[in-house]
Amino acid sequence: MAHTTLSAARTAWQVGAHSAVELCEASLAAIADQDPVLGAFTEVTADRALSRAAAIDRDREAWAHQPLAGVPVAIKDNLCTAEVRTTASSRILETFVPPYTATAVAKLEAAGAIIIGKTNCDEFAMGSSTENSAFRVTRNPWATDRIPGGSSGGSAVAVASGMAPLALGSDTGGSIRQPAALCGIVGLKPTYGRVSRYGLIAFASSLDQVGPLTWTVADAALALSVIAGGDAADATSAPHPVPDYTVGLTGNARGLRIGVPRDLLNGEGVDADVATHVQQALETLKARGASIVDIALPTAAAAIPTYYLVATAEASSNLARYDGVRYGFRAPAEGRDTLRAMYCRTRERGFGAEVKRRIMLGTYVLSAGYYDAYYLKAQQVRTLIRRDYERAFEQVDLVAMPTSPTPAFRIGERIADPVQMYLADIFTVSANLSGLPAISVPCGFSTEGLPIGLQLTGRHFDEATLLRAADAYERDANWSVHRPPHVGARTHA
Ligand code: GLN
Secondary structure, eight states, X not given: OOSOOHHHHHHHHHTTSSOHHHHHHHHHHHHHHHHHHHOOEEEEOHHHHHHHHHHHHHTHHHHTTOTTTTOEEEEETTBOBTTBOOOTTOGGGTTOOOSSOOHHHHHHHHTTOEEEEEEOOSGGGOOSSSTTOSSOOOOBTXXXXXXXXXXXXXXXXHHHTTSOSXXXXXXXXXXXXXXXXXXXXXXXXXXXXXXXXXXXXXXXXXXXXXXXXXXXXXXXXXXXXXXXXXXXTOTTSOOXXXXXXXTTOOSOOTTOEEEEEHHHHTSTTOOHHHHHHHHHHHHHHHHTTOEEEEEXXXXXXXXXXXXXXXXXXXXXXXXXXOXXXXXXXXXXXXXXXXXXXXXXXXXXXXXXXXXXXXXXXXXXXXXXXXXXXXXXXXXXXXXXXXXXXHHHHHHOSEEEEESSSSSOOBTTSSTTOHHHHHHTTTTTHHHHHHTOOXXXXXXXXXXXXXXXXXXXXXOTTOHHHHHHHXXXXXXXXXXXXXXXXXXXXXXXX
């Protein structure tokens, strides 16, 4: 039963082929088998999951019409879950048990989904490899000496290796799409405001969005239909009605105009295999009825510095709340401590190196003498990037790019060089800076057998077109039938 899609798991429960308890047991068995090697989970909520599954099985009538009844799901550990530890993979929140549940998670549970565990991520979602977790290394199931991408690396691995058919992640600058691409699955970052951020541990509030990681585009559409919508608890969530995103998946891309920023695609640092497969994917979309148009996004080349100024500025402000008084970890008292000394020691021991780097950078760019030169300038460039897209969308319906300039790199390869790590985000951060929806869909394998992702970006609140094109491509190319080799403590027949 491992390696089932979300839609198949849901149908299996609906028709009575599998009980919710059986679906959960299959997930838990896959975790017990593979997670000692892969390290996708920070916590497995087996008892809670099994008792909820049993309750859903007992009351079939009440759950029969819920879209995700009986389906196990994994949740990135920066989404709050009441009574389940939520750490954001940070020492400072190691013992934090939230009293409330994030809206996106609550919506999944209300739809009948069952949380089987919390997934490992870069500390406070800061990173592109999941190596910044304070707790464990997460390995790419396609090659276990490689990173799974990040920051939602645990969520991507949970889905890619068949431990759960759906995982939630968060995407501030690519953290859903990039690990999805590097693990050979689908990752969707919705329009800013499409999904409530309530209960998501804040990194950069003007960029953060919650979204699904799945095997197929149809599953991403199903999951988005459940988690999207306005929320009184998040003033930045949008009240727009939520369509059933699964109905528009017609299997063709007829009439769609897809823009390709050639300069970026042919730019420095783009792996040859990545460029080739993205080009082939465009041919496939053309054969499915789309027209391909060359476009220019002149400011996109400045996206990385812009993003790393805006994101660190917001992070430095958001992370000021971790002072040892209100949340989680507090450094033990030493002698006649002052309050200030307690704050300093708590933050010095509670945060990892990357988080500290970003707090310092963010504090610096917001400081009186440098605000105009850095933060204000970055906000101005952010506007130019958004205008680039607005101009492009006068001409085209979607923009196509690679998701990541390279396939998965080796564990340890970039950890000592933050700038190299940041460069992995060149194609993903613009969608966050502009608030646009974007999806990564598998589009082939490198010569070394590592997955490659195609990224499509759409207009604000036009997830429907994004999903339609990605689904049309997926049906033709069908990369989703390829699964990683079994990586496990036990081997299966
Ligand atoms: N890799 C980017 C960063 O390190 C994006 C992270 C994210 O989307 N959460 O900030």
